[in-house]
Amino acid sequence: MPLLEVRDLAVRFSTRGKTVYAVNGISFDLDPGDTLGIVGESGCGKSVSSLAMLGILPPAGRVSGGQVTFDGEDLLTLPDERLRHIRGNDIAMVFQDPMTSLNPVLTVGRQLTEALRTHLDMDKKEAAAEAGSLLDRVGIPDARQRLRDYPHQFSGGMRQRVGIAMAISCQPKVLIADEPTTALDVTIQAQILELLRTLVREEGMALILVTHDLGVVAGVCARTHVMYAGRFVETAPTAELFANPKHPYTVGLLKSVPRLDAVRKQRLDPIGGAPRDQTSEPTACAFAPRCAYATSESWEQLPVLRELDGATGAAAHRVACWNPVPERDLVAAGIRRPPAEGQSSAGLGEERPA
Amino acid sequence: MLRYVAKRLLLLVPVLIGLSILVFAYVRALPGGPAIALLGERATQESVEAINRELGLDQPIFVQYLRYAGNLIQGDFGSSVLSRRPVVEELLERFPATVELGFAAILFAVLAGIPLGFVAAKRYQGVLDNTSLVASLIGISFPVFFLALIMKYIFAVRLGWLPSIGRLDITRSLEHPTNFYLLDAIIAGDGAAFVDVVAHLLMPAIALGTIPLAIIARITRAATLDVLSEDYVRTARAKGLTTAVIDRRHILKNSLLPVVTVIGLQTGLLLTGAILTETVFAWPGVGTWMLNAINNRDYAVLQGGIVFFAFLVVVVNLLVDISYAFLNPRIRYQ
Structure with missing residues (x-):
């Protein structure tokens, strides 16, 4: 049994008589030590999914279906008191903006020790000692002196290190990092990702990395889920996803990333159109309005994740699309090099151009 | 911090000088004068001039x-025209009553x-x-004196639960070393007197505190x-802290920042309310004293009282600024 098993998780928001279908049935498994990326654009439901798992959705949101099984317990039906013991203790979270995710009126030491004292029953002295070594672990110089400092006395990158130290303080089994590097500049991003990678490896934690940045998952995650309009549209081992993307949305994401190793000088190719207005439950492919490959099927029927070629288990490559992107278009887009000996990648169904 | 406090107190000097000029000019701009107030409307020109000369008002x-x-x-600060007693002496006698009332009102x-x-x-x-929204709107729009009168009618006249005027039952004897009656009762170790003082304090404090209560509740709500x-x-929440800890440590401490500022401002406004409340409840404080001074054009008393109020407002706001530094670590006064 996997450590964390998410099945058909659905989340809705109710605002002023409107219902927003933020997450519409996502499923995945997480084993100890797994590194999982969830990629998608703003508003696709990736952050909301992680908040829903921990039961800390904003007041307007509610889980409308599915199960989240952790260690044999369904988190979605647990009484709040029991769930509280799992939050921060077994499953911890690092948030996007280190400028706003730390409490400005409490010292960093206080914010670090409170989880330790709540979950691990440490006394003040033990917790302070532990907090010092935690700051040290995440690479903050003069860790012990800095416990008495307030968040505003730290730089952005250092604050995110504090956020990470807070999250790993109780040695959680699962660490959810929600856009942990988005608010940081590029050099700091690399340091923070390196830190996360090291910590996950050393502590044997499982990591769920939520981001809009394909470059971030590329370096950290073994497996990646691509999310669009509250559903997973493609999931594959990260290397496979980059080499052989099948969903037009994934391809669009890859094409909109500037590449240093581009085959020829080409303009960036953004995805046209706007994300789906999520005020109704999707009944067809949500990406169809923005998709060059859409057919009548796309407009009428909701595609589900289906396996590509023979690979199963950890190597499985699944895509939810009626018309996966054909090989030659990947080549044309510069994502794949032309096949050397006419070997074609196995695709799902026939390759139908638009 | 100490240097900051010293600087703020030093700034009080120009404030008080400016204020004394304004007040001085303002009270003299009131129609009539102490002579008329003393002698009545039928006073002869000669007697009015004699009094004005005596008081130096002919200069x-x-x-x-x-x-x-x-x-x-x-x-x-000069002497009261009416009682002929020094203003400072009367002020020292009366300000504890006002401070006690104001403190109780703000506390409430x-x-x-x-x-x-x-x-x-x-x-x-x-x-x-x-x-609470409706109640605060009513609370804010209700004039203090009207609320005080209604409360007095209900709780003192109709129900007879609370005394209607004064600070202490007149039949009770209590030493007044500080003139803060609550303190006096504690010093005397007189439990019954203490209860009596509280009973007298209750209605005026609630009447006076209602508007600040409504405003503080509104600001706290918005900030929260x-x-x-x-x-x-x-x-x-993601850390798995208990709701009580999140409320107290993470939410309340942050939402109190704007509230503290409002408390300071409200304390200033409270003093105007104190004049009305003291009048309704015959509270022997600075408010009634000043009201009498206005009626009698008692310039020295009026000047002394206003300068005292101004001093109080500045000191309270200084306290607010200092407490702000304790609540908000991003502010450190140099």
């Missing part, structure tokens, strides 16, 4: 001010207003939230609503 106004300022520097407003606003925010748009959606509250 040009800047001469009067310079003489007044000169006395002020020596701590002499803070102790009731902050929890009320906080709970209203937590139950945003719930029954309690909406009720802001804080509730802050990222760090989500972080605290």
Whole structure:
């Protein structure tokens, strides 16, 4: 049994008589030590999914279906008191903006020790000692002196290190990092990702990395889920996803990333159109309005994740699309090099151009 | 910090000088004068002039001010025209009553207003939230003196639960070393007197504290609503802390920042309310003293009273600024 098993998780928001279908049935498994990326654009439901798992959705949101099984317990039906013991203790979270995710009126030491004292029953002295070594672990110089400092006395990158130290303080089994590097500049991003990678490896934690940045998952995650309009549209081992993307949305994401190793000088190719207005439950492919490959099927029927070629288990490559992107278009887009000996990648169904 | 306090207290000097000039000019701009007040409307021209000469009011106004300022520097606020007693002496006698009343009113407003606003925010748009909204609007729009009269009618006249005037039952004897009656009762170790003082204090304090209560509740609610959606509250929840700890440590501490400022401002406004409340409840404080002074054009008393109020407002706001530094680590006064 996997450590964390998410099945058909659905989340809705109710605002002023409107219902927003933020997450519409996502499923995945997480084993100890797994590194999982969830990629998608703003508003696709990736952050909301992680908040829903921990039961800390904003007041307007509610889980409308599915199960989240952790260690044999369904988190979605647990009484709040029991769930509280799992939050921060077994499953911890690092948030996007280190400028706003730390409490400005409490010292960093206080914010670090409170989880330790709540979950691990440490006394003040033990917790302070532990907090010092935690700051040290995440690479903050003069860790012990800095416990008495307030968040505003730290730089952005250092604050995110504090956020990470807070999250790993109780040695959680699962660490959810929600856009942990988005608010940081590029050099700091690399340091923070390196830190996360090291910590996950050393502590044997499982990591769920939520981001809009394909470059971030590329370096950290073994497996990646691509999310669009509250559903997973493609999931594959990260290397496979980059080499052989099948969903037009994934391809669009890859094409909109500037590449240093581009085959020829080409303009960036953004995805046209706007994300789906999520005020109704999707009944067809949500990406169809923005998709060059859409057919009548796309407009009428909701595609589900289906396996590509023979690979199963950890190597499985699944895509939810009626018309996966054909090989030659990947080549044309510069994502794949032309096949050397006419070997074609196995695709799902026939390759139908638009 | 000490240097900051010293600087702020030093700034008090120009404030008080400016204020003394304004007040001095203002009280003399009132129609009539002490002579008319003393002698009545039918006084002869000669007797009015005699009194004015005696009081120095026949001099040009800047001469009067310079003489007044000169006395002020020596701590002499002049004497009341009516009682002939030094202003300082009367002020010392009366200010404890006003401070005691004001303190009780603000205490009531803070102790009731902050929890009320906080709970209203937590139950945003719930029954309690909406009720408190309506109640605060009523509280804010109700004139202090009218509320005081209604309370007096209900609780003193109709129900007879509370005394209607004064600070202490006249049949009770209590030593007054400090003139803060609560302190006096404690010093005397007189439990019954203490209860009596509290009973006398209750209605005026509530009447006076109602508007600040409503405003503090509103501000607390708004600030708490802001804080509730802050990222760090989500972080605290993700840590698995108990609701009580999140409320107290993470939410309340942040939402109190604007509330503290408002408490300072309200204390200033409270003093105007004190004049009305003291009048209704025959409270022997600075408020009634000044009201009498206005009626009698008792210039020295009026000047002394206003300068005292101004001093109080500045000191309270200084205290607010200092407490702000304790609540908000991002502010450190150099």
